[in-house]
Amino acid sequence: xxxxxxxxxxxxxxxxxxxxxxxxxxxxxxxxxxxxxxxxxxxxxxxxxxxxxxxxxxxxxxxxxxxxxxxxxxxxxxxxxxxxxxxxxxxxxxxxxxxxxxxxxxxxxxxxxxxxxxxx
Amino acid sequence: xxxxxxxxxxxxxxxxxxxxxxxxxxxxxxxxxxxxxxxxxxxxxxxxxxxxxxxxxxxxxxxxxxxxxxxxxxxxxxxxxxxxxxxxxxxxxxxxxxxxxxxxxxxxxxxxx
Numbered sequence: 015x016x017x018x019x020x021x022x023x024x025x026x027x028x029x030x031x032x033x034x035x036x037x038x039x040x041x042x043x044x045x046x047x048x049x050x051x052x053x054x055x056x057x058x059x060x061x062x063x064x065x066x067x068x069x070x071x072x073x074x075x076x077x078x079x080x081x082x083x084x085x086x087x088x089x090x091x092x093x094x095x096x097x098x099x100x101x102x103x104x105x106x107x108x109x110x111x112x113x114x115x116x117x118x119x120x121x122x123x124x125x126x127x128x129x130x131x132x133x134x
Numbered sequence: 135x136x137x138x139x140x141x142x143x144x145x146x147x148x149x150x151x152x153x154x155x156x157x158x159x160x161x162x163x164x165x166x167x168x169x170x171x172x173x174x175x176x177x178x179x180x181x182x183x184x185x186x187x188x189x190x191x192x193x194x195x196x197x198x199x200x201x202x203x204x205x206x207x208x209x210x211x212x213x214x215x216x217x218x219x220x221x222x223x224x225x226x227x228x229x230x231x232x233x234x235x236x237x238x239x240x241x242x243x244x245x246x247x
Contacts, residue, residue, distance in 0.1 A: 048234065056240070057239050058237050060234055063234060105177060107177075107179065109235070123235055125178065125179035
């Protein structure tokens with residue numbers, strides 16, 4: 015089945031530094047990747063949608079200069095949290111959309127395992 | 135805009151019992167997909183079951199089945215013979231075309247031994 019690899023799974027950084035999270039589709043081409051943020055005991059909040067080769071589309075209220083998203087290839091999207099602060103500490107999850115061979119004509123999102131960011 | 139509502143923040147049942155999680159959604163579209171995702175303590179999102187809106191037959195996956203009522207915009211998940219490993223957050227989700235996946239608030243399900 016479709017697999018999405020997300021790294022790192024956990025990262026701790028100092029306030030003011032930047033952190034990059036990678037999301038890779040391992041066995042399919044992901045035309046679109048999504049980045050979510052999840053607070054404890056809450057649902058996933060969509061931050062942005064990235065399409066390969068074009069600028070990401072950010073949801074209302076998400077700072078595009080704070081959360082830089084790059085989707086340079088059909089298998090890789092990155093989220094960079096710039097000048098991270100303690101309030102950026104959260105669980106970040108990516109998902110990828112591609113045409114999976116098991117679902118003819120339909121597209122199903124596959125999720126990465128998530129990245130827990132702690133900013134000290 | 136599409137919205138998904140899960141009205142049960144938490145549920146708890148005994149092992150081997152059957153439990154039903156509720157989900158309603160709002161859309162003006164006629165063709166879309168509905169999903170139930172499971173998020174165990176590991177926080178990995180796992181697809182449990184999906185339903186295409188144009189199919190009248192309710193989807194089933196082993197112990198998991200849905201009751202899809204298109205006119206009522208309802209999409210409930212039934213878990214039969216519940217197991218301890220079913221303990222997780224369950225999210226109902228909606229997607230139409232190439233648009234974004236919209237999640238409900240989630241239901242925390244606990245299976246007690």
